[in-house]
Amino acid sequence: MVALVPVTFLTAFFVYPITSILWRGATADIGALLESFGKPTFVRIVWFTIWQAVASTALTVVIALPACHLLALHRFRGRSALRAATTVPFVLPTVVVGGAFTALFDRLGLDGGAFRVHHTIWAVLLAHVFFNVAVVIRTVGSFWEGMGIGPEEQARTLGASSWQALRWVTLPRLGPALASAASIVFLFCLTSFGVILILGGPTMATLETEVWRHAVLRGDLPSATALAVVQLVAVVAAVAVTNRLQRRLVVPRRQQAGRLPKPDRRLLAANLAGLGLLIGLPVAVLLERSLSINGGYSFRNYSALADRVDLLPVSSLVALSNSLLFATLATGLAVLVGGLTSVVVVHGRHWTSRLLDLGMTLPLGASAVTLGFGMLIALDEPPLDLRSSRWLVPVAHALVGVPFVMRILVPTLRSVDARLREAAAVLGASPTRVRMEVDLPIAWRGLLVGAGFAFAVSIGEFGATSFLPRSPDRLTAPLALFRLLGTPGEALRGQAMALAVVLMGITACAVLAIERVRGPIRGGL
Amino acid sequence: MSGLHVEGVGVSYGELAVLENLDLVVQRSEVVVLLGPSGSGKTTLLRVVAGLRRPDSGRIRWGGEDLTDIAVHRRGVGLVFQDNALFPHRDVEQNVAFGLRVAGVPTSSRIRQVAEMLSLVGLDGFAARSVDALSGGETQRVALARALAPGPRLLLLDEPFGSLDRVLRDRLVGEVGGLLRSLGQTALHVTHDRDEAFAIADRIAVLGKGRIERIGTPTELWAEPGTVHVARCLGHQNLIELDSGGRCALGRLHEGAGTVLVHGDRVVIGPSGDGRGPVGTVVESVFRGEITLVRVRVGNLVIGVPSTERVDVGSEVAVVLEPGAVVPLD
Numbered sequence: 001m002v003a004l005v006p007v008t009f010l011t012a013f014f015v016y017p018i019t020s021i022l023w024r025g026a027t028a029d030i031g032a033l034l035e036s037f038g039k040p041t042f043v044r045i046v047w048f049t050i051w052q053a054v055a056s057t058a059l060t061v062v063i064a065l066p067a068c069h070l071l072a073l074h075r076f077r078g079r080s081a082l083r084a085a086t087t088v089p090f091v092l093p094t095v096v097v098g099g100a101f102t103a104l105f106d107r108l109g110l111d112g113g114a115f116r117v118h119h120t121i122w123a124v125l126l127a128h129v130f131f132n133v134a135v136v137i138r139t140v141g142s143f144w145e146g147m148g149i150g151p152e153e154q155a156r157t158l159g160a161s162s163w164q165a166l167r168w169v170t171l172p173r174l175g176p177a178l179a180s181a182a183s184i185v186f187l188f189c190l191t192s193f194g195v196i197l198i199l200g201g202p203t204m205a206t207l208e209t210e211v212w213r214h215a216v217l218r219g220d221l222p223s224a225t226a227l228a229v230v231q232l233v234a235v236v237a238a239v240a241v242t243n244r245l246q247r248r249l250v251v252p253r254r255q256q257a258g259r260l261p262k263p264d265r266r267l268l269a270a271n272l273a274g275l276g277l278l279i280g281l282p283v284a285v286l287l288e289r290s291l292s293i294n295g296g297y298s299f300r301n302y303s304a305l306a307d308r309v310d311l312l313p314v315s316s317l318v319a320l321s322n323s324l325l326f327a328t329l330a331t332g333l334a335v336l337v338g339g340l341t342s343v344v345v346v347h348g349r350h351w352t353s354r355l356l357d358l359g360m361t362l363p364l365g366a367s368a369v370t371l372g373f374g375m376l377i378a379l380d381e382p383p384l385d386l387r388s389s390r391w392l393v394p395v396a397h398a399l400v401g402v403p404f405v406m407r408i409l410v411p412t413l414r415s416v417d418a419r420l421r422e423a424a425a426v427l428g429a430s431p432t433r434v435r436m437e438v439d440l441p442i443a444w445r446g447l448l449v450g451a452g453f454a455f456a457v458s459i460g461e462f463g464a465t466s467f468l469p470r471s472p473d474r475l476t477a478p479l480a481l482f483r484l485l486g487t488p489g490e491a492l493r494g495q496a497m498a499l500a501v502v503l504m505g506i507t508a509c510a511v512l513a514i515e516r517v518r519g520p521i522r523g524g525l
Numbered sequence: 526m527s528g529l530h531v532e533g534v535g536v537s538y539g540e541l542a543v544l545e546n547l548d549l550v551v552q553r554s555e556v557v558v559l560l561g562p563s564g565s566g567k568t569t570l571l572r573v574v575a576g577l578r579r580p581d582s583g584r585i586r587w588g589g590e591d592l593t594d595i596a597v598h599r600r601g602v603g604l605v606f607q608d609n610a611l612f613p614h615r616d617v618e619q620n621v622a623f624g625l626r627v628a629g630v631p632t633s634s635r636i637r638q639v640a641e642m643l644s645l646v647g648l649d650g651f652a653a654r655s656v657d658a659l660s661g662g663e664t665q666r667v668a669l670a671r672a673l674a675p676g677p678r679l680l681l682l683d684e685p686f687g688s689l690d691r692v693l694r695d696r697l698v699g700e701v702g703g704l705l706r707s708l709g710q711t712a713l714h715v716t717h718d719r720d721e722a723f724a725i726a727d728r729i730a731v732l733g734k735g736r737i738e739r740i741g742t743p744t745e746l747w748a749e750p751g752t753v754h755v756a757r758c759l760g761h762q763n764l765i766e767l768d769s770g771g772r773c774a775l776g777r778l779h780e781g782a783g784t785v786l787v788h789g790d791r792v793v794i795g796p797s798g799d800g801r802g803p804v805g806t807v808v809e810s811v812f813r814g815e816i817t818l819v820r821v822r823v824g825n826l827v828i829g830v831p832s833t834e835r836v837d838v839g840s841e842v843a844v845v846l847e848p849g850a851v852v853p854l855d
Binding site: 134140204417419420422423424427428429430431437438441442 | 596599610613
């Protein structure tokens, strides 16, 4: 019974669109389609999509490890602030990140000439690391913190140098967490869209960007379908691997081994400098750039947000208020659907829970672009004609948000000790009462955290939204920002930066709220 | 027919039969301790009685009432887990009040009863504490108060002191034993620790091969364990194999082959050379406070004897068995 709501939702807005893509693909002879736009081109696109994801993942893990070490095993003033700061990039809208790095390259003179970074692979790799460092810090860091350093101390007393202890004891012990984190980062990079579109430039082509270019810019739905099918297969494979690795990952409970030591000064300084450069600098330059106008500083870029420019059907301010409304609706939907699904996944009968678990994780990977494209081709005709519905965007955002709610809620529900339920039952609580008195209060924080993530995700959602029919008055802020960024001109650039800062502010507020509520809840991004 | 009656209970996990046709009676106001090594099915039996697991066969009755098909939350039993199953999101008072609240006891009398319970377990003034801030012993006291608060007809304790250190454990065992007796509380208590069993039990039931192998008061069981398994569970050390003539290095102890128990406290060691018994060599002498535990090697046997005097390792002593020292086992 409880399963009915999420199943209906998932079927109508996820399974149906995705099947539409597959159905069209199957009936349209993919081979011929791929042939039609040239085999070498196609191979080049697939190859580039995969290797940029691999390279981004490797870089991210290597760069994040020192920060994991610092945050997991040490205690210092500002530790939780630093942790929160590293989380901010992950939830920043892709378009904002695109804007920040555009501003950075612009200011450092890296957008042209001999040291051009803008519109090269380096820009994309840099932005991917910026985004995903948080994933590694969260996953590996909390695992590291939980597993403690007992065996390392053992190794040291047996004569291992700190390097040997790291190499032979720590890294192997971290193995499951590293694998899990890397698989998630890989998945995110494989489905990266906004970053590549903005920072990679008009010639950089991955499966995601090409689906969009064919479908939206050229109106060539058959070619877009063929690419989407390939992307779907790749992503499902990657999601399956990720799920396997995640399932194996049991975050150990922190042993009470006394208080954590203070970090070495050099470790702290190096980490702060590294993270400052990587995370702080782009954000700082974005702020600076949003205030600068004609060589001076003022808030004029911000006040200009209320003005309509020719490029956009409505002013940026209207787009922002649209975004806030959609995000509120989407959060409500995501919490409802994700909450019910989590309960079924944790307490339902075996096969229903497995099915829903997999089904609900898919949207996380099945790429916002694929989702948007599916909704574009499936929901514009009966039986489900939502072209003009104001629910279309919130529904798409909720679908993207549900996996986030579940990632937080499912582990929280699972972590409720079975003996607590037994204790409640022995004390006379009926099964329903046990849910209300034991599970709900413990999961409550998880639900709030999940809602925060769903909100942050919706505010910045770009991939799916970029496909959805745009009645002018439903323009969202990220879409407006994308268009502003894509157009040259000092005034528009300034307005773009101001809009990016406002979006960043909203998401940062959501993240800070999450961090406040989060408290002891660990794991699961 | 009052009290708890476990009748012919069987439980298997897949191929493995943990309990087989087990019978057990706990009289009203009696504290029975289930003693057995880990994996002997003690906890499983407790879960069956609590209603957390259905037995594959057999019935659970209270008085004339068949509890087997009654859901766990309607059984009116209390259960204390080995470690911390306190609700982490509630404070001490709310934890203890849980059962009363579920039963619909009005707030005013609930508060009074919780205060009484906390004072009973020696935790006056702990009501508003967070359960995270409790020590191991305090945690178990709260768990006990929580289980006792709704006034269960039967209290089940699953190794409640298992995670505490020795000193704290001894103190708490004594207190809880006294508390259960003063309340006239019927209780079934599981442990693998014989000292705990001795301290708390009216009767001890030793579990072996899925059944109650033997049941009796601590003194009865200690004097005559009956079987080798029970003797081991109770911590007897001097289990001696006899040859077909009933002999061993200490002499002829019984009519035929088999295993006998030699009660160390009925063995006297004295200076060698007076010819009163076989002579052995002291191989170990461990000071235990009130007594010194002396191990003496006689031929191929090593026998443990509690002694009030200290004896040096390596000295030769005569070993004399007093009447009643030897008890045959099955």
